[in-house]
Amino acid sequence: MWIWASRPKPQLSLNTVAGFIFDLGLGRNEKRTRTAGAPARKARIQAYNITAFLGSLICPLQGNFDQEESVKITIVQFDHEVVAGTYARWLQEEQVDSEVLTPDSCAPLSPCDADALLLLGGHMGVAQKQDHPLLQRCHAALPQIVAQGTPMLAICLGAQLLADALGGRALSKQRGERGATPIHLTAGGQRDPLFAKIDSPFISVQWHNDCFDLPPAATHLAYTETCPGQAFRCNNAYGVQFHPEVDAAIIADWCKRAGVADTEPLAAFQNVKDRYRTASRQLLTNFLRQIARK
Incomplete structure (x- = not known):
């Protein structure tokens, strides 16, 4: 089922005004047209042309509005124990x-199956x-x-798989890291829309x-001192070695499963969890905007 993505709006909703116009017969039947692949996207964008026009008139009074776009994401979970975590909740x-x-x-x-892909991590290697x-x-x-330009965010194992599939190399048991870590953006990363409004290091x-x-x-x-390959982009696909989707409960579970005796990774995370959450949420927001622009 297609669910129409929305964000908090001021009291006067562009959709309310546009919907009233559609009700008068100027496009009601097109508003939720669903066809396969590219035609579906074209129909949805055409249906919102009236909203964009109204926005150009109303936005000077009310601030900027994000364009609405139906989004369907396929989450690829390679490991039953490695889930989408906070990203699943934030997508909802x-x-x-x-x-x-x-x-x-x-x-x-x-x-053609989805507007975008989210590849998760896993205990196995490429x-x-x-x-x-x-x-x-x-x-x-x-x-x-x-090659077809499908937006993608590949995390940890997903990033290693993406790099390997595109002619890079997945390297076993090298440059390992564990716990909360500062991530530095390259000059290219500072310009890339995926990291918009995210400070370096984050x-x-x-x-x-x-x-x-x-x-x-x-x-x-992006890079860290230990592991230079922290983030890369090929076309509309991003690979990130770090985990922007976890929370304290997931880290505690990973510590238990890995047999980590001390609680240092979890304690370190608790000290920076607000900064982590802010950067992680912004990264997801930026990725969704990339999908809408496609």
Whole structure:
């Protein structure tokens, strides 16, 4: 089901005004037209032309409005124990429709199936993809998906898989990090819209033993002192080694599963959780805006 994404608005809603005009017969039947692939997106954008026009008249009085756009995101979950966390909740708050492909899923990955992809992490490595069918199918599909311009945010294992599929290298048991870490943006990262309104350095969470070398055509966006490959971009696809989607409960669970005796990673996170949450939420907001611009 398509769910129409929205954000908090002033009292006078552009949709209310536009809806009144549609009710008079100027396009009601087009407003929620759903067709397959590119025609659906074209129909939705055409249906909101009237809203954009009204916005140009009203916005000087009320401030800036974000253009509304229906968004459907496919979340690819490679590991039953590594979930979308706060990002799943925030997508619900934004009324963004999503579906989850779990490790047991046999559904094909196709650029036409969703407006965007969110690839999660996992305990396995890219070198083990033959033992994990979803990982292997995703690796095979990624070059075409990226070439067709589908927006993507790939996290940790997802970023390693993306880099490897595009001609970089996933490296086993190298440059590992754990816990809250400052992430530095490159000059390219400071200009990239994914990191708009995010200061450098910002705080994120690391939980990886493996890493990646950048694909040949990638733009390097972020680094840490230990692991240079923290973020990159190829076309509309982003790979990030860090985890912007976790919370204290997830970190505590990971510590338990990894047999981490001390509570230092969790304690360190608690000290910076507000800064982490702010940067992580802004990154997701920026990614959703990238989808809307596509």
